[in-house]
Amino acid sequence: MTDVSTKKIVVVSAGLSVPSSTRLLADMLGEATEHAVAARGSEVEVEHIELRNLAHALTDNLLTGFPSKDLKAAIDAVHEADGLIAVTPVFSASYSGLFKTFFDVLEMGVLDAKPVLAAATAGTARHSLVIEHALRPLFAYLHAVVVPTGVFAATDDFGAAGGGDLQKRVERAAVELAALVAGPGGASAPAAPKRKLVEEEFAAPTDFADLLRRASEGPPEY
Amino acid sequence: MGMQFGIFTVGDVTTDPTTGKTPTEHERIKATVEIAKKAEEIGLDVFATGEHHNPPFIASAPTTTLAYIGAQTKNIILSTSTTLITTTDPVLIAENYAKLQHLTDGRVDLMMGRGNTGPVYPWFGKDIRQGINLAVENYALLRRLWTEDVVDWQGRFRTPLQGYTSTPRPLDGVAPFVWHGSIRSPEIAEQAAYYGDGFFHNHIFWPASHTKQMVALYRKRFAHYGHGTEDQAIVGLGGQFFMRKNSQDAKNEFRPYFDNAPVYGHGPSMEDFTEATPLTVGSPQEVIERTLSFREYVGDYQRQLYLIDHAGLPLKTVLEQLDLYGEILPTLRKEFESLRKPGVPDAPTHASLVEKAGGPHDSTVYAAGDDATGTSDRDLDDPEVAKVLEGEL
Numbered sequence: 001m002t003d004v005s006t007k008k009i010v011v012v013s014a015g016l017s018v019p020s021s022t023r024l025l026a027d028m029l030g031e032a033t034e035h036a037v038a039a040r041g042s043e044v045e046v047e048h049i050e051l052r053n054l055a056h057a058l059t060d061n062l063l064t065g066f067p068s069k070d071l072k073a074a075i076d077a078v079h080e081a082d083g084l085i086a087v088t089p090v091f092s093a094s095y096s097g098l099f100k101t102f103f104d105v106l107e108m109g110v111l112d113a114k115p116v117l118a119a120a121t122a123g124t125a126r127h128s129l130v131i132e133h134a135l136r137p138l139f140a141y142l143h144a145v146v147v148p149t150g151v152f153a154a155t156d157d158f159g160a161a162g163g164g165d166l167q168k169r170v171e172r173a174a175v176e177l178a179a180l181v182a183g184p185g186g187a188s189a190p191a192a193p194k195r196k197l198v199e200e201e202f203a204a205p206t207d208f209a210d211l212l213r214r215a216s217e218g219p220p221e222y
Numbered sequence: 223m224g225m226q227f228g229i230f231t232v233g234d235v236t237t238d239p240t241t242g243k244t245p246t247e248h249e250r251i252k253a254t255v256e257i258a259k260k261a262e263e264i265g266l267d268v269f270a271t272g273e274h275h276n277p278p279f280i281a282s283a284p285t286t287t288l289a290y291i292g293a294q295t296k297n298i299i300l301s302t303s304t305t306l307i308t309t310t311d312p313v314l315i316a317e318n319y320a321k322l323q324h325l326t327d328g329r330v331d332l333m334m335g336r337g338n339t340g341p342v343y344p345w346f347g348k349d350i351r352q353g354i355n356l357a358v359e360n361y362a363l364l365r366r367l368w369t370e371d372v373v374d375w376q377g378r379f380r381t382p383l384q385g386y387t388s389t390p391r392p393l394d395g396v397a398p399f400v401w402h403g404s405i406r407s408p409e410i411a412e413q414a415a416y417y418g419d420g421f422f423h424n425h426i427f428w429p430a431s432h433t434k435q436m437v438a439l440y441r442k443r444f445a446h447y448g449h450g451t452e453d454q455a456i457v458g459l460g461g462q463f464f465m466r467k468n469s470q471d472a473k474n475e476f477r478p479y480f481d482n483a484p485v486y487g488h489g490p491s492m493e494d495f496t497e498a499t500p501l502t503v504g505s506p507q508e509v510i511e512r513t514l515s516f517r518e519y520v521g522d523y524q525r526q527l528y529l530i531d532h533a534g535l536p537l538k539t540v541l542e543q544l545d546l547y548g549e550i551l552p553t554l555r556k557e558f559e560s561l562r563k564p565g566v567p568d569a570p571t572h573a574s575l576v577e578k579a580g581g582p583h584d585s586t587v588y589a590a591g592d593d594a595t596g597t598s599d600r601d602l603d604d605p606e607v608a609k610v611l612e613g614e615l
Contacts, residue, residue: 059489060489060490060494062489063486063487063488063489063490064427064485064486064489064490064495065427065428066428066429066432066498068490068494068498198406198407198408201408201409202408202435202439205408205409205411205412205439205443206408206409206412207412208412208413208415208416208447211354211358211409211412211413212358212359212362214355214358215354215355215356215358215359215362215378216355216359216377216378217378218378219378220377220378220379221348221349221352221378221379222378222379222380222381
């Protein structure tokens with residue numbers, strides 16, 4: 001049976017310059033994923049979020065504890081996405097502060113069971129393990145499901161000589177993400193467990209009898 | 223009484239960014255008393271103080287502060303913003319606030335909160351991950367301590383009680399009214415609704431959407447638990463203003479305080495923040511209009527408190543703010559009254575709660591006879607006791 005519901009892919013990229021190689025990689029990944037999801041018979045929509053445009057709003061959110069309208073829209077898009085592509089430049093041996101800040105202001109649970117494709121760019125190939133030592137642990141903590149292939153692109157990879165290899169990795173990662181996003185699930189497949197967000201608690205509040213029971217469960221703490 | 227107006231403070235000791243001067247704890251504590259006395263003088267209904275247990279705050283021991291203010295005022299209701307129901311032993315809360323009721327002839331209510339300083343939990347031997355559970359269990363015990371003369375109790379977070387009587391018993395047999403405060407925890411709105419208590423939304427520093435959502439949930443669940451209609455739920459809101467006769471003067475004078483404020487300073491512009499939150503910096507008329515707009519998203523409500531003394535504002539300025547507040551107070555009262563839907567209850571007071579309970583009754587619990595003599599100091603048949611009571615011994 002063909003899944004006719006439109007799959008939504010959100011690409012979050014943290015490049016700072018215009019144009020940036022990070023955005024370039026983000027575009028390649030977005031496009032490849034679009035094709036890979038479409039090839040599985042699903043309608044697909046790709047939305048790009050450039051964190052550079054939200055840099056002030058992100059800092060404000062750190063200080064005030066709530067997002068501006070634009071940032072809220074970006075967070076909601078990520079929450080509602082069927083799959084996330086996250087692309088960061090490497091700064092000082094890790095993801096950039098701007099990139100991390102976006103994931104710092106997400107409520108716990110927003111990325112629960114979310115299929116994620118992790119990608120990074122850097123000036124040289126010496127940073128290529130950043131996906132394994134920085135991005136994967138971050139997304140593991142956030143309870144996301146990261147596809148096996150991470151895509152790292154050094155500046156050289158955008159040159160003609162190495163370009164073919166990069167495109168291959170991009171396509172492999174995109175196919176892996178598409179399999180998670182538009183894979184065979186079917187209506188009867190159980191959904192992965194997710195933490196309850198505040199918005200969901202508002203929509204379906206826990207009865208006070210349950211709150212009382214929950215409070216007294218567990219061994220006494222005194 | 224209709225709607226209540228007042229102020230609330232967190233008791234922060236903050237450097238005045240325009241002079242570089244930081245008050246001493248002593249100056250700030252005394253200033254708090256001055257501010258409360260001034261609040262009564264301009265005709266406000268409520269003064270509330272927060273509770274913190276760490277610098278830069280002077281807001282520990284709230285009932286000491288409130289009792290001292292109570293001794294120097296006649297009418298103003300003394301309240302809290304908030305009382306830490308998570309880390310304070312409910313047995314002590316029961317005692318302290320019942321005592322305060324007696325000393326101030328019932329001018330007391332309180333607002334439960336979970337606090338916002340993480341280390342307070344371990345300092346008081348608690349686990350922050352149990353915040354909601356502590357608030358739920360501790361409050362359930364607190365209510366019993368006030369409403370039942372003798373309590374047998376066993377729970378998860380404090381040692382059990384057997385045959386325990388909290389003293390003094392609440393004034394006139396009626397516990398202080400309780401508000402529950404929370405910014406973004408639906409569980410606390412649910413708790414307030416379950417008990418038919420008041421719900422207070424801090425409102426300041428946050429977008430109105432948070433407030434609207436929390437109050438809507440509280441009202442809906444208040445009706446669900448059979449305490450009345452959604453319109454009859456008891457709602458309080460915070461607010462924050464800085465006023466001068468001339469709007470631009472207010473903006474110019476407040477801006478350095480805004481830009482350096484501990485909570486939101488060095489972040490969004492004052493203009494962005496006044497748009498996103500209830501903060502109003504402008505003329506008295508602007509403050510009136512903004513305040514009246516709150517009811518558009520929470521409905522008719524019972525209590526409006528403003529934060530006016532934070533971010534290093536000097537006492538003199540705060541007192542001037544209170545003078546201006548006093549000037550707009552009659553208009554605020556009149557306008558809210560005229561907009562209020564019929565059937566919306568007044569803010570609860572000790573008097574109204576006593577009336578609801580069918581009149582005052584003394585709830586003193588006299589001690590039972592002691593094991594050695596079988597008598598108590600109230601055993602009038604005991605000649606020794608009679609002598610004491612008659613002043614002979």
